[in-house]
Amino acid sequence: MNIDKKITDDLVANDISFVTTVPCKQLAGVIEEIDAHDDIFHIPSNKEDEGMGLCAGAWMGGKRPAIIMQNTAIGVTINTLATLIQYYRMPLPMLISYRGELREPVACQVEMAVHTKALLAQMNIPTYHFHHKADVEELDAILKYTFMCNKPVAILTDANFWGGYGDQ
Amino acid sequence: MIRSEILKEIAPILRDQLVVCNIGIPSQELHAIDDQPTNFYMLGTMGLASSIGLGLALSQPKPVIVIDGDGSILTNLGTLPTIANNVADNYILLIIDNGSYGSTGDQPTYAGQKTSLTKMAEAAGCERVIECAAEDTGRVLQDALDAKQMTIIVSKCESGNAKMPVITMDPVVIRDRFMKAVQA
Numbered sequence: 001m002n003i004d005k006k007i008t009d010d011l012v013a014n015d016i017s018f019v020t021t022v023p024c025k026q027l028a029g030v031i032e033e034i035d036a037h038d039d040i041f042h043i044p045s046n047k048e049d050e051g052m053g054l055c056a057g058a059w060m061g062g063k064r065p066a067i068i069m070q071n072t073a074i075g076v077t078i079n080t081l082a083t084l085i086q087y088y089r090m091p092l093p094m095l096i097s098y099r100g101e102l103r104e105p106v107a108c109q110v111e112m113a114v115h116t117k118a119l120l121a122q123m124n125i126p127t128y129h130f131h132h133k134a135d136v137e138e139l140d141a142i143l144k145y146t147f148m149c150n151k152p153v154a155i156l157t158d159a160n161f162w163g164g165y166g167d168q
Numbered sequence: 169m170i171r172s173e174i175l176k177e178i179a180p181i182l183r184d185q186l187v188v189c190n191i192g193i194p195s196q197e198l199h200a201i202d203d204q205p206t207n208f209y210m211l212g213t214m215g216l217a218s219s220i221g222l223g224l225a226l227s228q229p230k231p232v233i234v235i236d237g238d239g240s241i242l243t244n245l246g247t248l249p250t251i252a253n254n255v256a257d258n259y260i261l262l263i264i265d266n267g268s269y270g271s272t273g274d275q276p277t278y279a280g281q282k283t284s285l286t287k288m289a290e291a292a293g294c295e296r297v298i299e300c301a302a303e304d305t306g307r308v309l310q311d312a313l314d315a316k317q318m319t320i321i322v323s324k325c326e327s328g329n330a331k332m333p334v335i336t337m338d339p340v341v342i343r344d345r346f347m348k349a350v351q352a
Contacts, residue, residue: 018227041226043254045219046246053216054250057188057223058210065223083212084220088343120178 004029008041014143018058020051022095048073049080066093092152101158127154130161169301172330188221192271200332205345212243215244225259240266240278268327
C-alpha cells in the first residue's frame, strides 16, 4: 500500500478539493500527490494560521478544505482555531506530521511534541494518532466525522507510521 | 478622511458584493453603516481577512472584496506572496491604510512610517496594485470591479475611528447567512 496515494485518494473520495500545505519532510510524498491531483486545488501557505484562513474562505465558498502541517504549528494556530474555526463552527481536517515522537532524530522537536496532545485536548479538538501503518484505514471515517460535526479534527502521524524518520 | 467616511462612501458599491471585513472597529463600522448578509464580519483572528477572502474567491465565481487594514496586513505579511501567486480575478483587496492600529488606540504602524504596503505588494508579485487617496477609493474600487482583474488597493487615509456598537450577532449566524448569500 502506498500511504501517500491512499491518503490522497481518501481526501478526494470525501470531496476535499482545496488543500493548503506547509512543507514537511514526512509529508512530502502526500504533498506531491496532492499537487499532482486534478481534483484538488493545492495552495501552499507561508504560515499555518494563514492556511486556516484560506481554508475558512474555501469552505464558505462551497469547497471542502484540509490543511497539512507539522505539530509545531499547533503552537502557532491556537488563536485561529479558537476564534475562527471553532467560533464560527467550521470543519477542518488537519493532517499533522507528529514530529518529536519515537524514532525522532532531532531533540528540539520533542519540546513541542510533549505539548501537542495536551494543547489539542485543552482545545477540545478530536485527535487521532496514527502510529502503525494500518492506522491509515481510519482516515476515511475521520474525514466523514469532521464534516459531520463541523469541527477542526487533528490526525497526528508519527515517524513510526511513516516508517522512520532519518533512520530509514 | 477617516476609515468610517470611506466606508460610508463605498457602502453602495459594497452592498451587492461579497465582503470580508477586518476584525475590530472596521467590522463594527461596516455593520453599523450598512449591515448585509453578504458581509462576513471577523470577530477575532487579526490578520486573516485577506486569506479568508482569497480562499473564498478561489472557490466560487462571485467577486470578493476584502476590507483590510495596514496593521492587519503587517500581521500576516505572508499573505501578499500567496495572493500574488494564486491569481483570482474575482478578488479585490482594499487596504485602508491609516498608518495606525485603530482598534487598539491608534498606535502608529510601520506602514505610516518608512514602509510602503504598495511597494511590498508589488514586490510580492501582485500585478495590479493601485495606491489612491481616500477620496478616490470609490472610483478605484468600482474600476477594479469593472476590470475583473485581481486588484490590490491601498487607500491612504487619516487615522481615527467612529464610535459604533460592538457586533453582538452570533458568529455562526454571521457565517450561515453569509454562506447562504454566497450560494444565492
